Amino acid sequence: MQIGMIGLGRMGGNMAKRLTAGGHQVVGYDMSPDSGRDVDSLEALVAALDAPRVVWVMVPAGKPTDDTITRLGELLEAGDMIVDGGNTRYVDDARHAEELGRLGIRFMDCGVSGGVWGIDRGYALMVGGSKEDFEFMRPIYETLKPNDDHGLVLAGPVGGGHFAKMVHNGIEYGMMQAFGEGFATMVRSDLIDDPAAVMTSWKSGSVVGSWLLDLLANAFKDDPTLESMPPVANESGEAKWMIEAALELGVPTPATAAALYARQTSRGGGDDTLRVVSTMRAQFGGHVTKA
C-alpha cells in the first residue's frame, strides 16, 4: 500500500523502514529537515499520495497531534484515512473522529508498543475503529506487527486502541515497579551476593520470565548495581490516565498507582506531604528532622 508517515522520530522512522521493507510505498514527513523526510510540508505529503489517501500520524500526543489532525482535516478529502499511532489520550479520539467524520474522512486510533526494538521484532498494535476500516488498513498492520499469530487486535470502536494501549502501559508500569521493588530489597540484604546475577538467572525456568526481565538482564551486563542510573523516573501520562479511567469505572488499581506514585515522588511530588508529617511530629513530640 501507499502510506504517508508523519513523524519520523524514533518510532515513526523505524516504522517507516519496516513498512518499506515490507513492500509498502512510504512517503515520510517530519518537521525537522534532518529527519530524512521525503517531503517538506503536509501539503506536499498530501499531494504525493493517491486517493484514497492513507496517513499515519506518529507525533507527540496532545497539541502536536491535535494540530496535525486539524491541518490534515483541511488538506485531505472525503474517503481518505488518518491513523493516529501516537500516545493520544483515548478521550481525544472520539473528538478527532467526529471532526474528521463531518468531512467524510475516516479515522482509526492505533496504540503501538515495541519501543526501539519494534523495527526488527515487530510492533504490537491495538486498533480502535470499525471492522471495515480495520480490513482496509490490514496490509499495513500486518507488516508492522510481529511475524506470528499475535501482536494485532481490533480492540473496539474508535478510542479502543488507545484505551488498550493505555492499559498496556499501566500494566507495564506495575511490572517494572515489581521488578524494582525486588531488586531494591535484595540490594539491602546481607544474604544476596549479587542481585543482578540472581535476576539474570530468572531468564529461564522462572515464573517471572518476561521481555522486561530480558532487557534488565541486558543492562546488568554493563552496570550490575545500576549505580550509573539516577534514582528518578518520569511518567509519560498513560498509567495516570489508566488510573483515572479505572477510578471512574470503580476499579481499584493499587499496584498501578503505586508504580506511578513512585515516579511522581522521585520528582518531588510528595515533598509537601512530608513537610506536613514532619511538622506535626515536631509539634507533638519535639521530634526534630534533619535534612
Place this chain on the structure above:
Amino acid sequence: MQIGMIGLGRMGGNMAKRLTAGGHQVVGYDMSPDSGRDVDSLEALVAALDAPRVVWVMVPAGKPTDDTITRLGELLEAGDMIVDGGNTRYVDDARHAEELGRLGIRFMDCGVSGGVWGIDRGYALMVGGSKEDFEFMRPIYETLKPNDDHGLVLAGPVGGGHFAKMVHNGIEYGMMQAFGEGFATMVRSDLIDDPAAVMTSWKSGSVVGSWLLDLLANAFKDDPTLESMPPVANESGEAKWMIEAALELGVPTPATAAALYARQTSRGGGDDTLRVVSTMRAQFGGHVTKA
C-alpha cells in the same frame, strides 16, 4: 504512691513531674548526671524504694530497655513491680514478663501517648497485664491520665498495652499522611490561595477536626508554607510493627503502609527501585532520564 522512674528525658521527666504534682513520691534515675536525677545508680534507686517496689521504665526501646529490665531483675525481689512505659515492641513483653515472673517480679507494659503536651493535658495510657496488677497500679495511672473519663484502658494481657500503642501510632501515621496529601494537593492548585488558611479554618465545624490539625494550625502561624521544614520524615518503628502484625493476621493496612512508605522513600528507600524502572525504560524506549 512511691515510684521509681528510670529515664528522665522528654517523656519520663515530664511524667515524674506530673506524678509529683499529683502527690506521689517519685525517685528519679537517669544515666545522665544532668538529668536532675535523685539517685545516681539503679542500685541506689532500688535501695531508696520500699517493698513492694514499683519501678517505671521510660527509656528507649530495644537494648536500653532490655538491659534495664534485666538488671532490675537482678536488683528487685519477689513482689516488686516493673512497668515498661517505653515504645517496646509488643513481642518483647511476653519475654520480659516470663523472665521476671520466674523471679516473682510482676510486670506490666504501658503504651504512653501525649508527647510534650502530656504534662499538662495528661497522657493516654494503654496497659497490658492482669486486672489485679492494673488495680494495684491504678493510683499512678489515674494521676498520669487526663482529668476526664478517658485516656486509660487495660487493653489486654501482657503485651496488649504496647500492641494498642503500636496500633495507635499506626493510625497516627495514616492521619498525618492524609493531612499531608491534602496540603500538598492544595499547594499545587491555582484555585487555592493559601492552603494553610484553608486547613486552619477546619479547626471548627469540620469532620476532620482533630488534635493533629490543631497542632498543624499552630505551626502554620509561624510558617504557612512549611518551607522551613525539610521534605523528609523518619519512622520510629511502631507503624512498621503494626503493618507486620497485620500482615500476619491477614488484615490489609494500605493507608498505614502508604504513610510508612512515604517516610522510608524520603530517606532513599525507593532509590534502587527507580533505578530499575529507569533502566528498563532506557532499554526499551531509548528514554534517557536526567538526574
Place this chain on the structure above:
Amino acid sequence: MQIGMIGLGRMGGNMAKRLTAGGHQVVGYDMSPDSGRDVDSLEALVAALDAPRVVWVMVPAGKPTDDTITRLGELLEAGDMIVDGGNTRYVDDARHAEELGRLGIRFMDCGVSGGVWGIDRGYALMVGGSKEDFEFMRPIYETLKPNDDHGLVLAGPVGGGHFAKMVHNGIEYGMMQAFGEGFATMVRSDLIDDPAAVMTSWKSGSVVGSWLLDLLANAFKDDPTLESMPPVANESGEAKWMIEAALELGVPTPATAAALYARQTSRGGGDDTLRVVSTMRAQFGGHVTKA
C-alpha cells in the same frame, strides 16, 4: 439578610433553620411537597425575593445542580447572587460562573462540612469567589459557621471552595481508613480484649483525638464489635476527584487512594483483578481456588 434556599433535605433544611435562628429571612424551596417548603416553584422563589436576590443551591451534585443553576440563570437578573453549596465537582464551577457571568449574575461556590451535626455545631464553610462577593455574603456565612474563630475561609477564586471541600473530604477518607485499619488489626489480635474500649480511651490525651474518633466512640456504645454494620462502604465522589486532581498536579496521594480503593473493592471493583490472579496461579502451579 434575605435568602432563598433551594433544597431542604438533611443539609439544606438544617441550614435554613440555623439561618432563620440567626435572624435571616429564609424562603425555602424543595421539589418535594413534604419538605416544609415556603414556595412551590423556582419561579415563586425568585418572585418572593427582593433584588439583588441571594439564592443558595443545596441539591445533589451533577445534573440536579446543573439544571437548577441553568433554570436560575433564566429566572434571575443581573446583580443577583447564586451560591452553590452542594458537592459539585470543582471543574464545573468555572462553567457555571461563566454562564451566569454572561447574564450579570454573580456566583460563588461553597463547600460545606458538618453533616447532621452542623445545625448545632455550625458548618465549616470553604468559599470560592471574589473578595467583594465574599464580603457581600458574609452575614450568611457568619451565621452558618461555628461560633468561634474558625470554620470559614475564602479559599480562592471560583472553584476554590469546592476544591478545598474535595480535599477536605479526601483527608476525611484517609483518616477513616486509618482508624478502620487499626480497629481491624486489634480485632484479630489475642492481645486486645476489647478494641472498642481501647479506641474509646483515646478520646483524651492521645495524639489521634479527633471528632471522627468521638463519633466512633459514640457508635461503640451501642455496638462495640460493629457487627451490625455491613463490611461495605460507598464512595461519594470527592475523594476520587481529589485523587484525580492530584494525579494531574503530580502529587502522590497513596493513603487517600488506599481509602477509596477499599470502598470500591467492597463493592466488587477488584473482582476481575482477582480472577486474573487466580487464573494465573491455577495455570502455573496447579493451585485451585475455592470460592
Place this chain on the structure above:
Amino acid sequence: MQIGMIGLGRMGGNMAKRLTAGGHQVVGYDMSPDSGRDVDSLEALVAALDAPRVVWVMVPAGKPTDDTITRLGELLEAGDMIVDGGNTRYVDDARHAEELGRLGIRFMDCGVSGGVWGIDRGYALMVGGSKEDFEFMRPIYETLKPNDDHGLVLAGPVGGGHFAKMVHNGIEYGMMQAFGEGFATMVRSDLIDDPAAVMTSWKSGSVVGSWLLDLLANAFKDDPTLESMPPVANESGEAKWMIEAALELGVPTPATAAALYARQTSRGGGDDTLRVVSTMRAQFGGHVTKA
C-alpha cells in the same frame, strides 16, 4: 549422582522424574503409600543411599520441613548433605544450618520456581550456601535447571536461596496484580470489545510479553471472561515475608503490598476496616449503608 528425594508431590515427583531422566539415581520417599515411593520410611531412605548421602527435602514449609530436617539430623552422619528445596522462610535456614552443622551435616537452601511446567521446561533454582557445597551439588542443579545459560544461581550464603525465591515470588505477585488490574479496567470499559483478545494479542511485540501472560492467554482460550474463576485468591506466604523483610530493610514495596492486600481483602481481611468507615459515615452524615 545418587540422591534421596523426600516429598513426591506435584513438585518433588516431577523433579525426581527429571533427575532420573537426566541419569541420576533417585531414591524417592513420601509419607503417602500411593506416591510411587521407592522406600517407605526415612530410615529406609537413608539406608538406601551411599555416603556421603545427598537428600533433597521437598515438603511443605514450616512444621513438615522442620520435622523432616530434625529427623534427618538424627539419621544422617557427618559429611552428608541436605538441600531444602521447599518454600521455607529464609530466617529458618540459618537455624537448620546451625543445628545440622553441629552434627557435621552440610546444608543448602534452594528456592525452586517453575510450577507444573518445570518437568519439561526446567526449574529456576536459587541456591544458598557455600561455593564448595554448590560445586558438590552442581550435577543435580544442572539437570534440574533449563537447558540454557540461565535458571541457576548461587544467590548467597545459607538463607540466600530462599531469600531470592521469596523476592522472586513477591515480584510475581506484583506482576499478576498488574495484569489483573489491566484486565479489570478493560472489562468495564465500553471501548473494549473483548479484553481477553486484547491481552492475548500482547503475546508478541509488546513490552508486557511474559510467561505469565502466555499462561493467561492459554486460560482465555477456555474462558475469555474468567467467569468460571471465583474473585478470590489465597496467599502462600512469600510475598508477605518479602514485604516484612523489606520493611525492616527500609525499602518500600507498595506494588507488592498492593498485590498481597488484594488477596487478603478477597478473604475478608478488610471487613472490619469497612465497618469502621461505614460506622463513621453513618454517624456524621446520616449515611446508611445497605449490604
